[in-house]
């Protein structure tokens with residue numbers, strides 16, 4: 010019986026065998042696995058060879074270095090899938106990240122004057138050109154942007170906001186809670202479905218500093234409903250010497266109503282209506298890296314720059330590089346449709362999606378035993394935008410196997426393909442799948458069937 014212990018390799022042999030890995034990791038990983046095999050011997054279950062142990066250690070070492078953050082293939086048809094990392098970046102943004110990451114930059118250096126500069130200067134000109142605002146600042150995300158607006162101007166002051174606009178975004182985050190944390194007193198007015206101008210008017214007191222509008226991103230109040238536009242709030246604010254702030258949430262720069270979506274307010278609309286400050290996310294409809302932009306009146310932006318808390322929300326150079334490049338694409342809308350993946354996927358024609366579906370269908374039909382069809386499907390914008398709208402799309406549909414098992418196989422495969430299952434069928438929506446992912450999908454499906 011004791012002879013079985015000879016099957017357990019000596020640590021020096023293991024260190025030699027796996028010398029490509031750091032010795033302390035080989036020791037740690039090997040000891041865990043050797044313990045399992047020693048226990049087997051103790052329990053008289055000697056059903057292994059030394060090779061099995063080496064294989065286990067080899068696999069464990071490979072896993073030891075595995076990244077937790079992995080790439081996925083988005084076959085869900087949801088363009089801004091919050092769980093899948095929201096927007097994907099344009100090639101130009103990726104190039105710029107690469108370029109800036111590789112070397113030193115003028116992040117906080119004024120090249121003309123040869124002295125200290127500010128990281129907040131870099132985006133201003135582009136945001137001004139794209140939105141028509143006076144000035145702008147970028148922070149870590151839109152939640153931080155809303156917080157800073159209120160913390161800077163409404164600490165211990167009243168902010169009047171409609172009950173119909175107290176949004177809860179994903180993962181039980183309530184925008185109203187963030188507002189309260191900023192130190193502002195939220196004065197909720199109106200009813201859930203209807204808020205009138207007089208609701209705001211009646212609640213203005215000496216302690217009021219701002220009227221606030223929040224875009225109802227992920228829901229719509231329909232039926233017997235009414236809300237007050239920012240333009241009307243602006244007039245009321247002016248009469249009373251108050252600010253008007255707007256949290257646009259997804260913050261589109263493009264009116265997508267000619268692409269089958271309903272009309273949603275753009276950042277430009279907000280600026281035109283004369284709001285003092287408007288904030289929006291950079292990784293929702295804009296289609297860039299995580300960030301939040303506040304833009305509007307120059308005098309107010311200057312004050313935000315003096316808020317000590319800004320430091321806690323500041324963005325890094327990689328974000329600046331990405332967002333500047335993305336916004337640059339919007340200077341020419343035709344360019345944005347081509348270059349910014351989010352805009353491209355929203356404006357993608359059904360003909361183009363059908364062609365993609367046909368190509369993938371033909372490729373996958375070569376797999377033995379697979380049963381496929383091309384079906385009508387519906388994509389969504391996601392990211393808390395256009396909650397009511399769907400975009401007609403096409404999907405590859407598979408239905409003659411254990412669908413839940415297949416879904417898991419796709420998800421756990423090395424490419425992590427995220428599909429949807431309904432009516433006992435599995436769907437791969439083509440809108441967010443790139444052409445260069447077709448072969449990967451084939452490889453994974455082939456390994457399931459063959």
Ligand SMILES: *Cc1c(COP(=O)(O)O)cnc(C)c1O
Pocket residue numbers: 150151152153155176178184223224225226227256257258259289290291300301393
């Ligand atoms: C998404 C959203 C936010 C939060 O934006 P992040 O960039 O995710 O921090 C805030 N307000 C509204 C209305 C939103 O839709």
